[in-house]
Amino acid sequence: MNGTGKSTLLKIINGDYQPSSGEVQKAKDCTIGFLNQDLLSYQSEDSILDVALEAFKDTLALQAEIDEVLKQMETDYSDEIINKLAKLQDRFEANEGYTIKAKAEEVLEGIGFQTADLKRPLKTFSGGWRMRVMLAKLLLEKPALLMLDEPTNHLDLPSIQWVENYLKSYEGAVVVVSHDQEFLDNCVSITVEVANGTLTSYSGNYSFFQEEKKERMEIQQNAYENQQQMIKQTERFIERFRAKATKSNQVQSRIKALDRLERVNEVVDDNISVNFKFKFSQKSGRDLVVLENVSKAYGDLVILKNSTARIERGDKIALIGANGKGKSTLLRIIDGTEPIEGKREHGYNVIKSFYAQHQLEALNVDNEILQEMQQAGSGKLDTELRNVLGCFLFTNEDVFKKIKVLSGGEKSRVALAKTLISEANFLLLDEPTNHLDMQSVNILIQALQQYEGTFITVSHDRHFIRGVANKIWYIENQQIKEYPGSYEEYVYWKSQQEDSAVPKVEVKTAAPKKKEVSPSDEHLWKKELKKKEQELAQIEEQVMAVALEKEVTEEAMALPENYESSEKLQVLNLSYEQLKKKEQDLNANWELLVEVISDLQDKLAGK
Structure with a gap:
């Protein structure tokens, strides 16, 4: 945490x-x-x-x-x-x-x-x-x-x-x-948990840690319960025989034993199960948003070009991909706040709620957390609001903290709680897991799994996407693409697509028989050899010319009137770097040609 x-x-x-x-x-x-x-x-x-x-x-x-x-x-x-x-x-x-x-x-x-x-x-x-x-x-x-x-x-x-x-x-x-x-x-390969001022090491990755911690917690809880039972029995013995002189030695012995006893702590389970009661005043129509032949560009940067997509009631969409592809822009297009070319239609009875990082700045810093929730306009009673805040780890007196003293992660939880208590039947969530710890991410996953409306979320958190999405969207070649399944299924499908794009190489285990060279093959090889030798000669001339240019540039760089002028020296340095790059490329091509010529010579020699 x-x-x-x-x-x-x-x-x-x-x-x-x-x-x-x-x-x-x-x-x-x-x-x-x-x-x-x-x-x-x-x-x-x-x-x-x-x-x-x-x-x-x-x-x-x-x-x-x-x-x-x-x-x-x-x-x-x-x-x-x-x-x-x-x-x-x-x-x-x-x-x-x-x-x-x-x-x-x-x-x-x-x-x-x-x-x-x-x-x-x-x-x-x-x-x-x-x-x-x-x-x-x-x-x-x-x-x-x-x-x-x-x-x-x-x-x-x-x-x-x-x-x-x-x-x-x-x-x-x-x-x-x-x-x-x-x-x-x-x-x-090793996971170390920091909790209660101590470090606990687990010899495995995070999934191993979760399983191992669960087992350790069971063992610890059993040990705690057994010890508590023993303590109660001992305390009853002490209380019963404290006044009897014949038992005084035994009583004192048990008192000292209790004082020396190393107490086992009761297990505190930080895996919170939450139960959200979402409330819709209206149910949306079948189609929430329809985009037809939508185009969007910022100058020369084209995000979408004549792209079509549809969001239907019950869709739980994860919009994934690299930064700069236009995911947040697409969210704003869906929201209706981004101007576009093409057709955008919102469906019947659609009530939206948009969560983005800038909404953290929209929180009233002088409000207490509970006040901020009260002003969200949900109409919920304070007990209901406190239950929701409890799900987001704000318990007891925490709800009276001022927004201004909260960390970035705490503000994110408040803003998410406000989004979820609204009566929206369509949520747009832009990077909702940013600044959240694992416990908070798991709470959000549980909340969205119970949400009966429709949502689309931009996220790079694969654990979160796996937990909430039933469709995957991504932008490719300026088009909105959809995979109609879970993230797990999408990853498998994508790997199959990539494998099928790689040309299959036939592997031969047996040594090939020596092939007789036909006169036509020999003629083609000789012709190709002559051509490659001419190309090699041309490259060697170019290498010599570039080397001469480099020497001239180096001499120019050494002249006082040039190295004392930053502008002239910058131009000469740029020219020199370009010549070095050209020389490297020519040498690489020279090496390739030498290999090709060597292979052709071997073929003609019958090797």
Whole structure:
């Protein structure tokens, strides 16, 4: 649950906080990488690619040394300077310096950035996207201990799955604080519960933890009940024979035994079962929303193009997919608050209620929680409102807390409770599980399972989607696509679709017989060989031309009038980087052609 000290524990391990007692021991060579919510405020003028490349600071320092030596070599050709350059280049290559840019690009694009984004300054991105850059930098640093505090909060579903796959093969140790149950199931091998000021370890993932904890709780409850029975018997004995001198030794012995007794705590089950009583004043018609040939674009960014969809009474729809595909836009289109091209019709007797993160800001901060619920206009009595709030973990005096003192997760629970007590027969829920802990997510799942109306929800939480959805929507090729089944069925169907798209390769186990070369085959191979050799000669000429251009550019960069002008130097640097990229591409093509020519020569030689 939130507030039990998980983030505090990570900060103690990282050295940000000092423990009140005890000590934290670390290996001397233990490097720690810590992703936490404080990084949301980090700003930089550098591009996100350059920020991610800061993970390779030692390699970048080598590159700077190499550049400096190359400048010296313009006037100094001594053996000493040449040997120095050779050693630096060997170290640079050992550090895989030529691949760091490709690695950084791979990780950034894996967690959701487009190639065109990589040159944009970090400061131009929102806090959530900046957090992704910090995550990319940490993953590239590969510390011995990687600590991630709620890493999935700012990731969409494809990015979450990418990070899962990355962490599975991570060589160091990983500590994750997360409320994403499926993410934990897929990433962790040990689960540690923080509760009542203690740490309890379970040797398995989150699902294993749930089963094992249930068994431990049963054992503990049995031990508690047995001990309580023994205590009552002992207390009756003491009370009965306290006044008898002949039993005084036995009475005193039992009193001391009770004083020394280590008490077993009664089990407190935090798996709350809730029972919501939803009330509709009106039942909706069969069709709640019909979209026909709907188009929506923001400038050049096309979200939908001539797309058609229908929401019917009883649909429980999960709208999934990567960020930037237009899921929240589609919710607003369905709500009727987003202008569109095409036809949008709302059905008969449709009463909507829209939950989104901005509604947290709409809460009256000076209200108490119960007041806020009273002003929602549901007409429910205070006892009913308090029962609903109890389901959302606001019990007893908690209902009189001011909204202004609540955490983000607590405000989310209040806003969700307000949404659910309305008489709406159609709910639109945009990321309702954001800021909720596992217990609160499970409460919301139970509430929506009991909801007899219709809803559509945008979510990246697979555990939540599995628990509530009977249809899956996603946006693909600017069209609204629908899978008419549960998320489990959708995942299986999607995997089958992807498998069928991969061409099947016929595997032959027996060694092929040596094939006789026909004169026609030999003629074709010779013709192809001549063509490839001509292409190879052309590429070799291009490589020499690019090398000459690079030398000219390097000489220009060394001129005082250029390196003293930042604008001129920037242009020359850009030109030089483009030439290096062109040279790399030409060398790659050269290697491919050499392999093809070698194969053709082998065929002609009868190998």
